[in-house]
Amino acid sequence: xxxxxxALNPLSPLxxxxxxxxxxxxxxxxxxxxxxxxxxxxxxxxxxxxxxSRKTLWKKLKRLGVSWPPDATGR
Numbered sequence: 001x002x003x004x005x006x007a008l009n010p011l012s013p014l015x016x017x018x019x020x021x022x023x024x025x026x027x028x029x030x031x032x033x034x035x036x037x038x039x040x041x042x043x044x045x046x047x048x049x050x051x052x053s054r055k056t057l058w059k060k061l062k063r064l065g066v067s068w069p070p071d072a073t074g075r
């Protein structure tokens with residue numbers, strides 16, 4: 001088994017850190033931030049581009065831990 005068994009082990013640190021949920025969350029966070037940058041922080045316009053309501057955008061920002069405009073940590 002060797003390497004192959006290790007690569008398929010669901011307890012492997014690589015698999016844990018890159019779960020589909022985490023990858024999807026990170027992609028969503030990055031895309032929302034890029035749209036907010038594009039709209040110069042206009043949440044209404046960003047929500048329209050994203051195809052969601054402003055309220056849904058607000059909830060997503062809160063859930064993803066994104067403050068806008070970015071705070072000193074750059075989030």
